[in-house]
Amino acid sequence: xxxxxxxxxxxxxxxxxxxxxxxxxxxxxxxxxxxxxxxxxxxxxxxxxxxxxxxxxxxxxxxxxxxxxxxxxxxxxxxxxxxxxxxxxxxxxxxxxxxxxxxxxxxxxxxxxxxxxxxxxxxxxxxxxxxxxxxxxxxxxxxxxxxxxxxxxxxxxxxxxxxxxxxxxxxxxxxxxxxxxxxxxxxxxxxxxxxxxxxxxxxxxxxxxxxxxxxxxxxxxxxxxxxxxxxxxxxxxxxxxxxxxxxxxxxxxxxxxxxxxxxxxxxxxxxxxxxxxxxxxxxxxxxxxxxxxxxxxxxxxxxxxxxxxxxxxxxxxxxxxxxxxxxxxxxxxxxxxxxxxxxxxxxxxxxxxxxxxxxxxxxxxxxxxxxxxxxxxxxxxxxxxxxxxxxxxxxxxxxxxxxxxxxxxxxxxxxxxxxxxxxxxxxxxxxxxxxxxxxxxxxxxxxxxxxxxxxxxxxxxxxxxxxxxxxxxxxxxxxxxxxxxxxxxxxxxxxxxxxxxxxxxxxxxxxxxxxxxxxxxxxxxxxxxxxxxxxxxxxxxxxxxxxxxxxxxxxxxxxxxxxxxxxxxxxxxxxxxxxxxxxxxxxxxxxxxxxxx
Numbered sequence: 001x002x003x004x005x006x007x008x009x010x011x012x013x014x015x016x017x018x019x020x021x022x023x024x025x026x027x028x029x030x031x032x033x034x035x036x037x038x039x040x041x042x043x044x045x046x047x048x049x050x051x052x053x054x055x056x057x058x059x060x061x062x063x064x065x066x067x068x069x070x071x072x073x074x075x076x077x078x079x080x081x082x083x084x085x086x087x088x089x090x091x092x093x094x095x096x097x098x099x100x101x102x103x104x105x106x107x108x109x110x111x112x113x114x115x116x117x118x119x120x121x122x123x124x125x126x127x128x129x130x131x132x133x134x135x136x137x138x139x140x141x142x143x144x145x146x147x148x149x150x151x152x153x154x155x156x157x158x159x160x161x162x163x164x165x166x167x168x169x170x171x172x173x174x175x176x177x178x179x180x181x182x183x184x185x186x187x188x189x190x191x192x193x194x195x196x197x198x199x200x201x202x203x204x205x206x207x208x209x210x211x212x213x214x215x216x217x218x219x220x221x222x223x224x225x226x227x228x229x230x231x232x233x234x235x236x237x238x239x240x241x242x243x244x245x246x247x248x249x250x251x252x253x254x255x256x257x258x259x260x261x262x263x264x265x266x267x268x269x270x271x272x273x274x275x276x277x278x279x280x281x282x283x284x285x286x287x288x289x290x291x292x293x294x295x296x297x298x299x300x301x302x303x304x305x306x307x308x309x310x311x312x313x314x315x316x317x318x319x320x321x322x323x324x325x326x327x328x329x330x331x332x333x334x335x336x337x338x339x340x341x342x343x344x345x346x347x348x349x350x351x352x353x354x355x356x357x358x359x360x361x362x363x364x365x366x367x368x369x370x371x372x373x374x375x376x377x378x379x380x381x382x383x384x385x386x387x388x389x390x391x392x393x394x395x396x397x398x399x400x401x402x403x404x405x406x407x408x409x410x411x412x413x414x415x416x417x418x419x420x421x422x423x424x425x426x427x428x429x430x431x432x433x434x435x436x437x438x439x440x441x442x443x444x445x446x447x448x449x450x451x452x453x454x455x456x457x458x459x460x461x462x463x464x465x466x467x468x469x470x471x472x473x474x475x476x477x478x479x480x481x482x483x484x485x486x487x488x489x490x491x492x493x494x495x496x497x498x499x500x501x502x503x504x505x506x507x508x509x510x511x512x513x514x515x516x517x518x519x520x521x522x523x524x525x526x527x528x529x530x531x532x533x534x535x536x537x538x539x540x541x542x543x544x545x546x547x548x549x550x551x552x553x554x555x556x557x558x559x560x561x562x563x564x565x566x567x568x569x570x571x572x573x574x575x576x577x578x579x580x581x582x583x584x585x586x587x588x589x590x591x592x593x594x595x596x597x
Contacts, residue, residue, distance in 0.1 A: 002053050002064070002077045003027025003460075004151075005163035006130055007174075008139045009046035010217035014039065015159075017048075019172045023161075024050040026168035030077070030460045038065040038073040040134055046159065046217070047132045047139060051075040054463055056365060057083075057260050062103035071134045074109040077149050077164050078127030079467065081255040083107055086122065090114075104258070105129075112140070117211055117223060120144075124255070124473055128164060128206070139214040145227035146371070146471045147208030147448030150341070150456055154202050159217025165457075166203045167340040167579065175202045177580050184545070185413035188568055189401025191344040192450035194419025198341055205341075208448050228440055228476055230430040233483045238499070241486055244478060245500050252472040253279040256367055263365035263467075264289030264358055266351075267311060267318070268517060269303030271378065271494055272369030274310055274508035275501050276469060280367065281314040290316040291358050291366070293323050293350035298520040306509075313507040321357050323350045325524045333585030333592045336574035338461040343450045344571045346519040351458040359462040366459065370451045371470035374442045375479040376494040377435060377487035385438035386488065394434055396424075397441060402565050408550045419445060435484045522563025525570065529555035535593040536569055541576025 005023035007015035024035055031052025040047035051064040056079065065073045080086070083104035090097045090110050097110050104125075112119040112131050117140065120129070126148035131140040141162055143151045153162040154175045161174045169175050178201040183193040196204045206212060213221035236244075253276065257263060265280060267273045267290040280288045290311050294304035304320055311318035328349060335352050358366050373379050384395040398420055403409050423444040427437055452468075459466040469475070482496060489495040498510035525532060533555030537548040546569065555566050574592065577583045583597040 002051060003030030003164045003168070004049070004051055004075045004077045004128060004130055005161070005168055005172075006047065006049040006075070006132075006139070007159060007161045008214055008217045009159040010157075012046040012216075014046060015048035019174060020048045020050050022172035023163055023168050024052060026171040027052045027164055029463065030054065030164060032463050034063055036064050036075070038067070038075070038132065040132055041071065045134055045137075047134075049073060049075050049130055049132060054364070054465060055261070056465055057104045057258065058102040059260055061101040062105075064105070066101070066103070066106045066109050068109055068113060070113070072109065072113060073132045074105070074112070074129065076105040076108065076127055076129045077151075078105050078108075078125060078129060079465070080104040080108060080123055080125040080127060081258060081472075082124040084258075086111065117213060117221070120211055121225060126468070126471075130162065137215055138220075140211060141206050141214070142211040143206045143208060145209035145225050145473070146443070146452070146468075146476075148452050148456075148468060148471055150453065151206040152198065152203050152341075153206060153212075154204070155218065156202070160214050160219070162206075165340055166198060166200055169203060170200075170579075175200065177582075178202075179580065181413070182415065182418065185416040186419060187342055187344060187572065188403055188409070188545075189413075189416040190398055190420075191402070191568065192446060192453075193342070194445040194449060195422070227443055228480045230427070230432065230440065231481065232431050233433055233436065234481045236483055236486070238486060238496070241482060241496055242500055242503070245496060246504070248474050248478045249275065249279055249469070250283070252469045252475050253367070254283055256467045256469040256472070257283065259365050261364040262289070262362050263367065264291060264361070264363045265367040266290075266354060266369070267292045267307045267316070268369070269306035270369070270514060270517070271497055271501060271508070271510055272372030272470065274505060274510070275372070275497060276367055276369055277310060277314055277316060278501065278505040278508070281316065287315050287317040289319065289358075289361060289363060291319045291321070291354050291361075293321050293354050295520055296322050296324060298523055300518045300520045300523075303517070310505070310507050314505065319357060319361060321350075321353055323353055323519070325527075327353060328521065328524050329588045329590065332571070332589050333574050333578075333587075334461075335458070336571060337578045337585055338457045339453065339575065340457070340579055341449070341453055342572070342575050342579075343453050344568045345450050345454050346521045346567060347517065348454045348458055349519055349521075351454055352461065355459045355462040355464050359464050363464060365465045365467060367467045367469060368455060369470060370455055370468045371447065372494070372497070374439055374447055375470055375476055376497045377439060378493040379442070380493070382435055382438050382493055383488060383491055385434050386484070397438060402561070402568055406554070406562065406565055408546050408554055408565065410545055410547060433484050435487060436480065439480065521567040522560065525555065525566050526558060526563060529557075529566070531590065532570065535590065536573045539573040539577065539593065540597065541580060542569055542573045
């Protein structure tokens, strides 16, 4: 995986080289294996592209940018899993195209030359791509439909700029950091933000599945490709669905393993990662490297025993890490610095340490189970969405915020659900079952702006690529249109996936009661609340939004809701110091918060 960035000026002048270099430097952690730049040639072009490379496929000749004979250039933060099939189509088809490398990304350049703005429709993979076409005088940006790979942009007097991370745009001096009130309230109440607008005033997201066309430094066209087939469930019996499920999962995992460097996977005690390991063990001749995190000496469930037993059964090379309270205090400032598009998801913590462990073990690629819950209906809230009217009717998802009725915030917002409400309204117009609607709402914002940001930033901070086989278009087309009763049965989600796993790998015990993944942040915060509360309440970011005395009381409280509200404020305090005030972490949580910003 890589980092990409670029600038297009409004007046055709060459972009400032210092700004391009700053963009490149800010993204070096995403691509430690090489750098490249493209400057548009000719009068009035005004385009500069930069690329930092994490070499995964075609280690020798895959450096970017790629350039076609007509001068069109491409940079990508991508893995195009069907690149072998695309190469065959391009080289054997009309035009006698001669590709110059074995890279998975080069075919996208020639798809653009053939199909124009619709080029991304042929791609199967995760991607954020930029193409400069000097012949048409335009720049294109395209992002994969699930939003696995991030892409951000800013428009200003200078023109248009984009980057894989918001921090790069700030460090290049193209935009100033700041806070937008609506995304801030979303972050506090839901732990993630929604839609195009980020928490920074002038920085926006290229939406999942979106392709932008930019000319003379201004957006002139937008197209969008849906991640899900927004049509009602099809009729299918369980036996045929099990056969098809195995076929689509095997195919997806097989192409997600295409790599010229070592790869492994993240293994929890849950259904999704157990299914991945089962498939990977079947497809690999060598033991799969599986990495599991656990929490000793806490009140939360530790998944390592179950993961260890499954890894042993399937012959995996199992790597275990213990995430302890000392890790929490030491690593949290680093994690907050890495998550520049903020999500207050406590799962970032073990993910960050797992990524470091995988890197130390020689892995450059890790497969992970994100998307399994959304596509196969694994969340408990999906059961609530299907409730019949005689037992209270379907319940609205995320109807209560973390800070509701706690009296901590200075100006509580009643608009924090507006982004989710907009998704509910748009998707509600489609012909979907209530379960499908709930799944689609999660895929619209929760998935790209929480789970996938977590995976991207935590892994890329260590130069490791994260791959998500469930978030494959073939898997999505199959899973999303399954009959509701093959997703939810007897109050239990992911029925079909559990049924398949019970046959393929009974050691996984898929029908046993599963514990939700929890990090004991509330427990650790409560133990140090007397010291932590005053430090957090005094932070400029927190002081501006919350009553200091009530923050101190919150950190001393023993309630579950209060504990997770305290966690959110602690994360935000550290995030705000770094990304708004520009204060780098100074040691552990206590040292960082005690250092004047």
